[in-house]
Amino acid sequence: MRKFFASVLALGLITSGVAEAAITKGPYLQQVTRTSIVVMWETDSAAAGEVRLTTPAGQRTITAAMGTAHEVLVDGLTADTAYTYTVISGGATAPTGNFVTAPEASSPFMFVAYGDNRDGDAEHMAVVNAMRTVGADFGVLTGDAVASDSATEWQKFFDVEGPLLLSLPIFTSLGNHELLPSLDSIIAGLPPARYKKLFSLPGNGQDAERNYSFTYGNTVFIGVDGNNAAATAQRDWLRTTLMAARANPMVKNIVVMGHHGTYSTSNHGGTGSAQSLWVPLFEQYNVELVLQGHDHTYEHLEKAGVHYVTLGGAGAPLYSQEAGSPDLPYSKKYVMVNHFATIRVDGDFMELRAQKPDGTVIDTFSIGTPVGPTPDGGVVNPPTDAGSRDGSASPSPSPSPSGSSEGGVDPIDPGGSADSGCGCSAGGRGAGTGSDASAMIPLVSLLFCGILVWRVRSRRARRS
Ligand SMILES: [Fe+2]
Incomplete structure (x- = not known):
């Protein structure tokens, strides 16, 4: 009789659709390319699942095998196309997310970059909420996503980032804190190993997922492991990898990203081995931009035409500048404040804007030759010498005084990036260079501006 009631109860649970498992992490997006993306999520008990994808041609369903950690490759997609998706797993239905596949090489794009949130939850949440508003195509996290490799801390990371990562694929770098053992890993007798399980990264590196490269639009991104x-x-x-990137005529920019600072005037300072082994390669192959973390501050440095940017302000306790740092001659801007950066790429032009969570811009500079007005009304950088790759225009070349909680903040754009106007007029980029008095220039600029705004708004509309 007891068995009978148990069977009836089990049958009732199944037929009534009661959730058998809960989704505890995600869904979150990884490895976006022109034709594919990876969808990941975790459940609190073993469950099968599926990704229901809405495409311009209709719906597709991709199934996931029984398990708790799910990693589903969704391929056969079309470049520069918007999709929505819903994960159903173990009887639970996740919120619907959306994404846009990577564009062809000639199309402009924008990504966000941030790092070192660790366990600064409130600050991390503020940065995440701000990044959700800027309409980025993907994100770069420069490491130290947790203070140690603890199950509790990783859960917190995904709780805070969940709404962002539902619709924004990110590429991560391995920090030093992901390798710190936690109490639970010590008790379990396991080395810190959650990073590789939680993230899906390109497997084309020399040390699986600790270094890798990928192409987005016309730009090659190279993730390096600063721990090694x-x-x-x-x-x-x-x-x-650099040699192959530079040999490809479609590649206009190279961005290197990793956790440890190659150069830095903050607490940890630069990394000697990176300076001796990597910097000669950065300079030989004309790397445009190196994104880094580890030091909890914003800093822009430049040496031999290579721009190094520390983006360690997503939550961990902030660091002041070291007055005796040997890297001071390279430092162009140092702002000790919580922040993230947006990087807009158009042709061989890149514009980085670092901003506080409230939208206040703390620094902006550009690399390369502008091809038109900034579509979001950003700071206009007049072109430098023809052919120069260095259009850096940090408004305050002197390092800020250290010790201030917001030392050196320049109110470049108090309104932040909320301005969606194109910012082009007779005084815009096209007419403001002073290098061509032709009356056609403003008209051509206005036309080009309109096309750019239409493209960006169309792209954002498809994401929303
Ligand atoms: Fe670190």
């Missing part, structure tokens, strides 16, 4: 900066094997892989 002294490894000659990684140096050799970096050289090969």
Whole structure:
């Protein structure tokens, strides 16, 4: 009789649709390319699942095998196309997310970059909420997503980032804190190993998922492992990867990203092995931009035409500038404040804007030759010498005084990036260079501006 009632109860649970598992992490997006994306999520008990994808041609369903950690490759997609998706797993239905596949090489794009949130939950939440508003195509996290490799901390990371990562694929770098053992990993007798399980990264590196590269639009991104900066094997892989990128005529920009600062005037300072092994390659192959973290501050440095940007302000306790740092001659801007950056890429032009969560811009500079007005009304940088890759225009080249909680903040754009106007007029970029008095220039600029705004708004509309 007891067995009978148990069977009836089990049958009732199944037929009534009661959730058998809860989704505890995600869904979150990884590895977006022109034709594919990876959808991941975790459940609190073993469950099967599926990704229901809405495409311009209709609906597709991709199934996930029984398990608790789910990683589903969704392929066969079309470049620069908007999709929505819903994950159903273990009887639970997740909120619907959306994404846009990577564009062809000639299309402009924009990404966000941030790092070192660790366990600063309130600050992390503020940065995440701000990044959700800027309409980025993907994100770069420069490491130290947690203070240690603890199950509790990783859960907190995904709780805070969940609404962002539902619709924004991110590429991560391995920080030093992801490698710190936590009490639960010590008790379990396991080395810190959650990073590789929680993130899906390109497997084309020299040390699986600790370094890798991918192409987005016309730009090659190279993720390096700063924990192993002294490894000659990684140096050799970096050289090969840079050489291949520069040999490709479609590639206009190279961005390197990693956790440890190659150069830095903050608490940790620069990394000697990276300076001796990586910097000669950065300079030989004309790397435009190096994104880094580890030091909890914003800093823009430049050496030999390579721009190094520390983006360690997503939550961990902030660091002041070191007055005796040997890297001071390279420092162009230092702002000790919580922040993230948007990087807009158009042709060989890149414009970085670092901003506080409230939208206040703390720094902006550009690299390369502008091809038109900024579509969001951003700061106009007049072109430098023809052909120069260095259009850096940080408004305050002197390092800010250290010790201030917001030292050196320049109110460049108190309204932040909320302005969606194109900012082009007779005084805009096209007419403001002073290099061409032709009356056609403002008209051509206005036309080009209109096209750019239409493209950006169309792209954002498809994401919303
Ligand atoms: Fe770190």
